[in-house]
Amino acid sequence: MKPTIALVGRPNVGKSTLFNRLTRSRDALVADQPGLTRDRHYGHGRVGSKPYLVVDTGGFEPVVDEGILFEMAKQTLQAVDEADAIVFLVDGRTGITPQDKIIANRLRQAKQPVFLAVNKAEGVSHAMATAEFHELALGEPYAISASHGDGVREMVEMVLEFFPDAEEEDKTHHPKFAIIGRPNVGKSTLVNAILGEERVIAFDQAGTTRDSIYIDFEREGRKYTIIDTAGVRRRGKVNETIEKFSVIKTMKAIEDANVAVLVLDAQLDISEQDATIAGFALEAGRALVVAVNKWEDLELQQKDTIKRDILRKLGFLDFAKFHYISALEGRGVGDLFKSIDAAYKAAMSKLPTPKLTRILQVATERQQPPRAGTVRPKLRYAHQGGMNPPIIVIHGNALDRVPESYTRYLEGMFRKAFHLQGTPLRVQYKSSDNPFEVEATGGKPGLMRHKGLK
Incomplete structure (x- = not known):
């Protein structure tokens, strides 16, 4: 932590x-x-x-x-x-x-x-x-x-020096998800609805973050850990409606989770605070599921307006799955788990190097990166550099000149090929240090290539 x-x-x-x-x-x-x-x-x-x-x-x-x-x-x-x-x-x-x-x-x-x-x-x-x-x-x-x-x-x-080294990645191999959002959007109600499902076994465990509660439970035979960031509840006080919001606690919970469930209030405007909290999750590289709560009492026209507002203000979360729920009535809560499972699976995916390189080749054949002056970046091969979130490292020449728009194009190709729904994806570039591989003459092939690749 x-x-x-x-x-x-x-x-x-x-x-x-x-x-x-x-x-x-x-x-x-x-x-x-x-x-x-x-x-x-x-x-x-x-x-x-x-x-x-x-x-x-x-x-x-x-x-x-x-x-x-x-x-x-x-x-x-x-x-x-x-x-x-x-x-x-x-x-x-x-x-x-x-x-x-x-x-x-x-x-x-x-x-x-x-x-x-x-x-x-x-x-x-x-x-x-x-x-x-x-x-x-x-x-x-x-x-x-x-x-x-x-x-x-x-x-x-x-x-x-006062703090221990960061702990290694959690090896429990089950989804750990944090309920996050600004005050009074229904986080407490959603936690209660999740823990009140049938076939649920839950017990409290104090977390390393002050005032956060880690609750291990099972649902339909699968283990989960939910991180409750409200900081005021125990099992004996599960119906309290007043919760203390803290950005620090939220950031720590996001860091410690595999998946963040962002709760929005459908009856309130999407605020800058909503976008800020979502930005924390995105910067931390966490998989994300969005739950738009208090959906039950809205007219059809209101729902259409809210969806357009969300698309406009939270467009940077286009990789995430959105659910429109009523935590109070329990509507749609069960469907959240399908997206949590899918987002966790995507975040922890292992991406084989041969398939990554084939997808990269298909992408560059379909659309080459634009020239930067007399030089065109040359993308040679790709491999996985990490998970939670998935990181794809691309090797080649003049890769510092690849524009952001082309990186987004590659992200889309990799996301579609590996079905990476619900998790951010990071593409990193590593240019060759070998001077014989530098494309200095209008993008012509270099004198040396990575062994086994052409």
Whole structure:
């Protein structure tokens, strides 16, 4: 399970800059203006030797009791409570402020390990940059520069030392699926409907993610594990309607599942939050099934409008199977399992190299990749590079020039040939390092070919 690292500090100390560096993205807005980040941003850490999740919080003003700054402070405190480790960022140029001392007092009460990072320390000796921050009594301060990258990787490695290496792929060989979605869309009702089916045997097992429940059960002789992300239910409280939603818990559940079941509310507009949660599943490479809930009371015209709205806003989930259900009445719930089984099978598929290469050859004969200047990319052979999601690695020449549109064409060919319904598919390219294979003369065949392939 990936640990979660929360970035905490008063406004304008460089949290968003550090977030962007850790995620190697530009997802968080950065400007020389305090209070720019108001909501939490979530991403996958890509700096360091172990995988992790990172949360960028808004500027923490602990002394306010109303207004937007108060709401930002509440968001930050929730992120602190849910994180596995906390990086407290301070400004090495400004020095210690009264707010820093108040935040430090609050963080000393946290159960999670806290790491003090002194930012904007470029051009200054580490001893001089960190000297006064020992006063905060949060352990050894680390001098870093989020904007230049100085000391960032070393600090991250120190944080990650507290956590074990990522566990190997689950070898239980049965579908593990997570029920995900925004609040009040019917996730609790759907979990209850699933566990209330006939021929179901269920028992609770505490998960490694705080407040998530892993429930093993059998349905029609097949084993499943459902991950309930609501975080408030036990078997004795299965009818509670209030559930606490957390993006962190959802992300962790997605990471630990083979299949994600995204629950939408048919009686509400498809929101940005729905698309964001779906995006988490897609980025994690998880197979996906979509359950459009509360379908029972809608008129025919409303149903047509909702389907068009879903197609427009969630078009990037065209690989997933959509089900229109009523969790409250149990309608359509049984059909979900057919799609969960199919998505799991597709995600864990083994793709033989000979068949992959034949499909690649058929695809290129039917439509060659477009030229890039005087060079046409040459696709030679393909093999499987991983599963959950399936990864197809294509070898050849000048493959860095294959356009995105052609990659989507190849994905469609592979998906159709192997019946990969319900799972994302990733195509990766690996160009030859042999200079004799480089197509430098208008796409003519190279001097050498992979053994056994022409």
